[in-house]
Amino acid sequence: MKKVTIYTDGACSGNPGPGGWGAILSYNGHMKELSGGDPATTNNRMELMGAISALEALTEPCEVELYSDSKYLVDSVTKGWLSSWVKQGFLRKGKPVPNTDLWKRLLLLLDRHHVTFIWVKGHAANEFNNRCDELAVAEWKSIRSSL
Numbered sequence: 001m002k003k004v005t006i007y008t009d010g011a012c013s014g015n016p017g018p019g020g021w022g023a024i025l026s027y028n029g030h031m032k033e034l035s036g037g038d039p040a041t042t043n044n045r046m047e048l049m050g051a052i053s054a055l056e057a058l059t060e061p062c063e064v065e066l067y068s069d070s071k072y073l074v075d076s077v078t079k080g081w082l083s084s085w086v087k088q089g090f091l092r093k094g095k096p097v098p099n100t101d102l103w104k105r106l107l108l109l110l111d112r113h114h115v116t117f118i119w120v121k122g123h124a125a126n127e128f129n130n131r132c133d134e135l136a137v138a139e140w141k142s143i144r145s146s147l
Contacts, residue, residue: 001114002027006054006066008073009122009132010046013140018147019043020139021050022132025057032057033131037139039147046136047073048102055109064115069122069129077117082107 005026012019020037034053038045047070055064068074076082082103085092090100097103109115120129 002060002062004058004062004064006051006064007120007126007128007132008047008050008054008066008068009129009136010043010048010050010070011133011136011140012041012043012046013144016040016042018140018143019046020136020141020143021046021053022135022139023050023054023057024128024132025054033135035135035139037136037143039143044070044072045099045102048099048106050132050136052102052105052109055106055113055115058113062113064113065118066115067118067120067126067129069120071119074117074119076103077110077115
């Protein structure tokens with residue numbers, strides 16, 4: 001199984017507002033940058049979309065180390081919140097879990113790939129996290145300027 005390293009980040013101007021995500025995929029010395037955005041979204045949706053889009057870009061099942069500065073994303077998977085939401089039909093305290101559509105997309109990808117989620121401090125000395133942030137911010141700025 002191929003071992004891939006992924007860094008992701010999401011950003012939003014206003015919350016909700018225009019948002020963007022960025023991702024860097026690294027495999028065997030090769031790197032690929034991805035980015036995208038949405039004119040009306042939230043920061044958490046963009047964090048999820050960075051991870052989802054990067055994992056969807058993989059053409060075969062892989063072993064992945066996914067680095068993110070989003071506690072929302074990392075903790076939801078590593079602390080069992082996501083599996084609890086699944087068991088409860090994506091309800092929490094009787095109310096729908098936010099971003100259920102994206103969590104369901106992520107679950108399909110987690111069935112395909114072996115993913116280890118690793119939290120990194122945002123806006124620190126991590127060049128890959130910082131580059132993902134640049135990609136995400138460039139996306140929302142582009143969207144905002146076209147509105």
